[in-house]
Amino acid sequence: MTRTNGNGDGATAVHIALQGKGGVGKSLVSAILSQYLSSKGQDVLAIDADPVNHTLAEYRGLAVSKLNLLKRAA
Numbered sequence: 001m002t003r004t005n006g007n008g009d010g011a012t013a014v015h016i017a018l019q020g021k022g023g024v025g026k027s028l029v030s031a032i033l034s035q036y037l038s039s040k041g042q043d044v045l046a047i048d049a050d051p052v053n054h055t056l057a058e059y060r061g062l063a064v065s066k067l068n069l070l071k072r073a074a
Contacts, residue, residue: 016030018030022052022053027048027059031046031056031059034059034062034064035062038062045065046062046063047064048066051068051069051070054066
């Protein structure tokens with residue numbers, strides 16, 4: 001999904017969500033894409049919402065935020 005970013009500068013915001021079977025490379029693709037866009041001067045916000053394995057958040061150079069969507073049973 002794309003839309004203007006609302007800052008009045010005409011820039012486009014791009015939102016990408018990846019999901020799928022574990023071990024297929026979602027975190028690797030996300031890290032490479034984030035690094036590429038950052039190197040081109042784009043503002044990148046990477047969020048790792050994996051409830052089991054926060055692999056993307058382990059890429060320290062990307063400043064990835066963790067998002068916990070599931071509550072643990074007491």
